[in-house]
Amino acid sequence: MAGKMKTTSPGQAPLVALEAITKAYPGVVANDDVSLDLGVGEIHAIVGENGAGKSTLVGVLNGLVRPDSGRILLAGEEIEVESPRQALGLGFGYVQQHFSLIPTLTVAQNVILALRGSPEAIDARQGSRRVRELGERFGLRLDPDARVGDLSVGEQQRAELLKALARGTRVLSLDEPNALLTPQEWIELEGVLRGLAESGVGLLLISHKLDEVLRLADRISVMRRGRLVATTTAREIDVERLAALMVGELVEAPPPRRRTADHGRVALATADLGVDGDRGERAVTAVDLSVAAGEVLGVAGVEGSGQVELAEALCGARRAATGTITLEGEDIGRRSVAERMGLGLGHVPADRRNGGLVATLSVDDNLVLPIIGQAPFTRWGVTRPKAIAAHGAELIERFDVRVPDGSVAVGSLSGGNQQKVVLARELSRPLRALVCCYPTWGLDLHAAASIRTEILKLSEAGVAILYMSVELDELLAVSDRILVLNRGRVTGELDAREATSEQLGLMMGGQERSAA
């Protein structure tokens, strides 16, 4: 990682430069006078918290976002980038966080589309052969005739890269390329990216995984709240100082979790649980799990490995296709969502905007929704606003939700505050078990830490917790045991005190391992 420096030599114009880019959206300045450049063969990482403006900046370069002001220079010449199409023509490739592939088409068809109208255009009939050759040239293993929708996430990412590279890309932007990959898949991708840089491609890499950035990048720029706060070479900085620059202050490491070997009796358990996904495919197969009172069972897996479906089946939002679910020994598999809630099962859903909250209702109303029919919130079928407001105010205070008052719409809150509202609602009633799905997803470091603390407090109070996450470090920090899912099947279970992220990564990739 040391000693490689390929920044532009003095007097020579950089490959591409963004100058004084400003872009404001209603209520927020996403980019405030940001300038950044990229040399030939350079890997330049942009780090920052969610909402710092990284994706907006890269969107400007790739024609997805029109800036309010500022210039883009390509080899010293000012250019206008008005559309993604035009960006492609200029040699700008962009691998977005959520892939821009057409899932119903094959890999070859997606590449053919990307090359349409360019000098490298491929005839539809000779597609697969040419795409296979391209894959070999860039070291990306892929079956050109496979339907993109059937590929694993890692393979989709390779297809996305191939699509970007097939057009003779000179500047390649990648938005969180490591977010969905197992550690092993990422190491393979790192090799490909290094090879590209050596062949002269300039890479702009957005990431929030600081170790990986430090290992791969030549230079690192830090963004915070729309502004570029620092640009430095990777040699001159370490993880702690990067983190401090990102949040503007030092974040304390969470206190290590006190783990006890003996927990209470089993609270939540499944046997041979099978769940179907949205498209009728079997998303979860033969899962046996059990969580004891006061225990935290982590569930690891890359996105799409069945975590969401498992959580929904446990809570009753999705019907189990096979097997049983028991809460304190009682079979709840056929109970409705409301009945399970009444029995003391809480759920923090993966998608808080669509699944957890009613965005247009006020904070107070959202907090009272599950118990709205009970006294003192309703009398003779008519709601009692004073009682609802008092209930809201108490929870807002207790969970430190940052709002002026409880009457504002939940949709107007930041992600961290929305998640606190979901938690406050779930945790405010007596619980025996809590299923949380990606509870800190999309939150900044501060908000994530406070959410984790609240959940761990519950486990100390004797609630059984099922904690699903794609972040391995987080799972290792909070769990007693970790169950690993790959394509809906359990590939193993590890004691969190002994597990490593490498081990977990291998199992997430499908390698079987018996219980440790």
Added chain:
Amino acid sequence: MGSHGFVTLLLVSAVSVGTPLLYTALGELISETTGVINIELEGMMLCGAFFGILGAYWTHGVVGGFVCAALGGALLAALHGVICFVFRANQVVSGVILNIFALGITSFLLSTVLAERVSKSITHLADIKIPLLSSIPAIGPAFFDQDVMVYVALLSVPAIWWLLNRTSLGLAMKAAGERPQAAESLGVDVGRTRWLALLACGCLAGIGGGQLAIAGIGFFTENMTAGIGYIALAAVIFGRWRAFGVLGAVLLFAIADAFQIRAAGLGVHIPYQFLAMLPYLVTLVALAGLLRRSNPPSALAVNYHPND
């Protein structure tokens, strides 16, 4: 034709009923593939029928009639495009409104512009008998002794299949209907692709309406399409968004419709009203049985506005 058996007569009727339906459904297939739904197919057909007759009268020829029919359908398609793509309205709402508009405007123009004398001056399309093939028992007269527009409709099926599955334009169309944002990042001009597909649909549905009026009865009557446009919409769903699937769906509906026309001749004692329901019932049953397994373009009826 008096010497033909029931099956032959049934198929002959089915092909003449099915041809307008096939043009319209193929147009809708092209449009829906790119993500644009046209509830106003019915209106496009009605405009096609009206302007087809008017065109045939003006130009004293069938060719002019069909050109005007296509333009009439395209006119309504263009309105739909302006409402949905420029003013960003909901495609379904726009379609419903345009159907009412088309019914009103053609009825109004019928009473003011198109006098009844027009009907006398329309020349029918001559049938072209294909040697040998037309003498195949049962299917010969139905498929190989028809006017030129029937052959064009049948040949359009493989042509559109080829367009959608064997050309890069077809890939771009599917991409626009499946993931418009992704398609744009692949370099597809989603806006232009959708406009072209929509106008092509308007032309084809207009020709379908023209076929109904010009080749069918030779004049225009108020609301003469009587719901065929909606059946075309259903045929695309039942055909599972595939060219040959659409052909199969159209044949099924056309045979059901032909059956209710011909059943009277069989001497069956079923009230006429029940027979007339048959094609619509078949549509309903076919759709109900298929809804679970159907797989429409993901971005169907979802407007796409870049840089939002």
